[in-house]
Amino acid sequence: MKQLLLLTMFLTILGADEKSELILDIEKSLMATCCWSGTVYDHGNKEMEIEIAGMVDNGKTKSEIINYYTDKYGERVLSIPVAEGFNIFAWLAPLFFGLLSIFIIIIYMKTSKNKTIPIVNSSDSNIKYNDEIERELKALD
Secondary structure, three states: OHHHHHHHHHHHHHHHHHHHHHHHHHHHHEEOOOOOOOEHHHHOOHHHHHHHHHHHHOOOOHHHHHHHHHHHHOHHHEOOOOOOOOHHHHHHHHHHHHHHHHHHHHHHHHHHHHOOOOOOOOOOOOOOOHHHHHHHHHHHO
């Protein structure tokens, strides 16, 4: 009898862990609809947490629950946008702009190596107002 009780408790704990993992996964996949400032998991929207737990207890799958909230609130409720249509831009734009900036930096570095800085010799007598400049610099010392 004791073994049966322990086995039942062990199976209950395992079953609860599976459900809690599913619930956590769903909560991390959905935005909190109260203020849209974070996921249900991060924000702690009690109303949605209770709804999600109830749906999981009723045997609904993750995709069914996600589809329910997507139908109710639109794609805005998803924490990660679906990679189709215009949303592909959200996934590819950072990569594109990163590669473009690296390309621009490489081109700038290659072109800046070819430029030489002219060396000015202060003893050159062909510089206009050279004597006046030298006198003013000596007066500053």
